[in-house]
Amino acid sequence: MSKTKKQLVFEAAAELFMEKGYLAASMREIAKKVGLEQASSLYNHLKSKEEVLIKICLENAERFINGIAAVEQTSSTPIEKLKALIHLHISIATEDRTSVTVFNDEWRHLSEPHLNDFLTKRKDYENRFKKIIESGIASGDFKAVDPTIALYTILTSIRWIHYWYKPGRSQSVVDLERDVFVLLVEGLKN
Amino acid sequence: MSKTKKQLVFEAAAELFMEKGYLAASMREIAKKVGLEQASSLYNHLKSKEEVLIKICLENAERFINGIAAVEQTSSTPIEKLKALIHLHISIATEDRTSVTVFNDEWRHLSEPHLNDFLTKRKDYENRFKKIIESGIASGDFKAVDPTIALYTILTSIRWIHYWYKPGRSQSVVDLERDVFVLLVEGLKN
């Protein structure tokens, strides 16, 4: 199964969005990256520059929402659910660093109604994550910290793992996950 | 002491950089924000758009480096030093949210040699932060986690506090600091 030209174009665009930011990445650069001499040739494969951004942002939003839905359905303890969410973020960030970077850092350049769509899904995810923390506090598994502060302290840390953890680091993904569990779960435990 | 027009221009620019990102904020918008009809009028108060970005990035880099230098000079334990660094980040992020946001999120649009300057200072800060973590591991105060993973797990969380903690939240800065201490220091403690 070789990749279609459309896939190659979308991937090249995503990589440039990651490297330079969405606005700084030009259609002419994307064209050059896939071996096209003219930016206009790109329009056989995409409708607009924003189409790529929309696809990345929405696909990843779905990915995280599906992930948390699966976690919610288990009968695990709050501690295990929290670990499963951390695992979810680390998996996605290390397996598909490009798209998760664009998803995390470039969504604000979405135009309406896509921006609103995105923010709604994002807020939904955060609320469901917070519910898990709250249930752990209620059960006595977690300390009685402010759930919102705990949510964002943990979520910020795992959301921006792509920012520093790059392929080729001496730490393996297994090391990463083990230490992040210690750092972010042990402090919360009662 | 009323503000000079130059100060007002720089502040308006910084706010737009925060709200829309450096590239998306235009000189025409900045002009409008300070009551000028023409973007060209801004050039009496600044040399270029980038001058504002350079000032913000370098001033804040200095701020953090001075902060960590002060912490290093104390005879505190590694735990107390780590708490002092967390306090440093929370103080700056809550007292000067605009400039710390631009500093954190827009530095990559610096041109050379400013970009190199910035990255050198940033790397220096991270190395010194890591040394404190390593000293705590060596002394047995901290668990034997990977120092790099611990550094970035903690630093990422406190570096992007501005991303979610906004003035007017129900949590006070005191609450924030107390809970962040619990979450990020307790997990690391031996």
Added chain:
DNA sequence: GTCTATACGATGATAGAC
């Protein structure tokens, strides 16, 4: 210190030949 006028390049995108 603010304005008008303008230079000049880069941008995303379209129409139509091949």
Added chain:
DNA sequence: GTCTATCATCGTATAGAC
């Protein structure tokens, strides 16, 4: 499916009148 040619728009920045 890629090319050439072209467009309208917007970007930062400068020169010079007032």
